Amino acid sequence: MANTIKSLRSPLGRARGLGSAKEGAHHWWAQRLTAIALIPLTIWFAYSLASLAGGSYADFTAWLSAPINATLMILVVSVAFHHAQLGMQVVFEDYVSSHALRTGTIIAVKFACAAFAALSIVSILVVAFGR
Amino acid sequence: MSSSAKSAIRPLSPHLQVYRLPLTAILSITHRITGIGLSAGLLLLAWWLAAAAYGPDAYAAYAKVAGSWLGYLVWFGFSLALYFHLCNGIRHLFWDMGKGFEIAQAQRSDKLVIIAAIVLTVLTWLAAM
Ligand code: HEM
Numbered sequence: 500m501a502n503t504i505k506s507l508r509s510p511l512g513r514a515r516g517l518g519s520a521k522e523g524a525h526h527w528w529a530q531r532l533t534a535i536a537l538i539p540l541t542i543w544f545a546y547s548l549a550s551l552a553g554g555s556y557a558d559f560t561a562w563l564s565a566p567i568n569a570t571l572m573i574l575v576v577s578v579a580f581h582h583a584q585l586g587m588q589v590v591f592e593d594y595v596s597s598h599a600l601r602t603g604t605i606i607a608v609k610f611a612c613a614a615f616a617a618l619s620i621v622s623i624l625v626v627a628f629g630r
Numbered sequence: 631m632s633s634s635a636k637s638a639i640r641p642l643s644p645h646l647q648v649y650r651l652p653l654t655a656i657l658s659i660t661h662r663i664t665g666i667g668l669s670a671g672l673l674l675l676a677w678w679l680a681a682a683a684y685g686p687d688a689y690a691a692y693a694k695v696a697g698s699w700l701g702y703l704v705w706f707g708f709s710l711a712l713y714f715h716l717c718n719g720i721r722h723l724f725w726d727m728g729k730g731f732e733i734a735q736a737q738r739s740d741k742l743v744i745i746a747a748i749v750l751t752v753l754t755w756l757a758a759m
Contacts, residue, residue, distance in 0.1 A: 503639045507654065508731045531726065534719050541716060545709045545751075549758035552705045553697040556689040560682055576675065583669040590666065615676040622676075622683035630685070 526585060533582035536574075544575045560626050569627040573620050580616035584609050653740045661718045664711040671708040709754060714747040 547568070551559055562568055587608045595601035644651065651659075681692035695701050721739050724730045730739055 504641060505733065506731050507733060507736055509641065531723065534723065538716060538720065541712055542750075545712055545754050546758055548705055548709060549755045553693070553702060556682070556686050556693070559689070563679075563682060572679075576672070576679070579668075579672055583665075583672055586665045587669055590662065615673060619676045619679045622679040625683040626679075630683075 526588070530582065530585045530589075533578050533585065536578050537582060540571065540575050540578060543571055563623060563626045564629070566627070569623050572623050576616055576619040576623070580612045580619075584612035587612075654736050657718060657740055657743060661715060661722070664715040664718075667711050668708065668715060671704075671711070674704070674708075706751075706755065710747065710751045713750045713754075714743070717743045717746045717750070 547562075551562060563572065588605050591601055591604050591608070595604060644655070678692055678696070681688040696705065721730065721743055724739075730736060
């Protein structure tokens with residue numbers, strides 16, 4: 500009997516997106532676009548992380564002040580925080596049923612992601628340009 | 631009355647306490663858990679970068695934690711979560727194109743995702759050594 504189900508795709512999944520999409524399509528597209536951008540960026544980041552994680556101040560700042568590394572690092576933090584913020588929104592939408600609490604937590608996460616992204620980018624620039 | 635063929639094949643939501651989740655379902659929730667964990671990990675990255683910007687003293691406080699075995703464990707875990715989420719994310723992108731939805735295909739890509747995530751994590755740390 501169970502064999503009669505051939506696909507994991509639900510009838511709802513097949514119907515979704517065929518009607519009016521409003522702004523949900525933009526969220527969906529932005530999540531995918533940032534995901535694609537993050538594939539090369541995070542592979543580069545994972546390798547850098549493994550190389551530098553326990554390293555010294557001198558090593559890390561010398562590395563980060565190379566323009567290519569500063570540039571890629573700015574891209575990593577801006578795209579990753581944006582993707583994280585979009586993703587966490589979906590998680591809260593799924594689990595927090597109170598409208599007020601849900602909206603409040605989503606706003607808090609979005610503000611926090613923007614703040615930490617700004618801190619990260621400014622920090623990279625401070626290291627890159629020197630104090 | 632309820633025994634028509636149509637109602638018999640309707641998929642039901644699993645009762646989580648009695649139903650053993652298939653691997654595909656475990657990977658699905660793992661994608662979400664790693665996404666949350668990676669978001670938290672970005673805060674550590676912000677700490678790292680800010681410590682470098684504030685100077686040697688701030689950096690020493692960061693390096694004391696990051697250079698410990700616990701620090702390495704956290705960053706290693708971050709990289710494993712990242713590679714899992716990345717490989718499973720690529721699978722999501724194929725699903726978005728309507729590819730790989732058959733159960734047999736999904737079961738094969740389950741294993742591919744797990745193996746690729748582990749191999750990439752190990753290769754990354756070996757290459758960086
Ligand atoms: C530091 C990096 C990353 C963070 C913090 C992050 C975080 C998240 C979060 C919180 C979600 C929401 C999870 C959910 O709704 O269940 C998500 C979803 C997603 N992520 Fe990432 N992610 C990162 C990297 C990546 C990469 C490299 C890819 C590569 C393909 C990717 C692909 C996706 C996709 C396709 C989704 C949507 C899944 C769905 O619709 O259910 N992510 N991510």
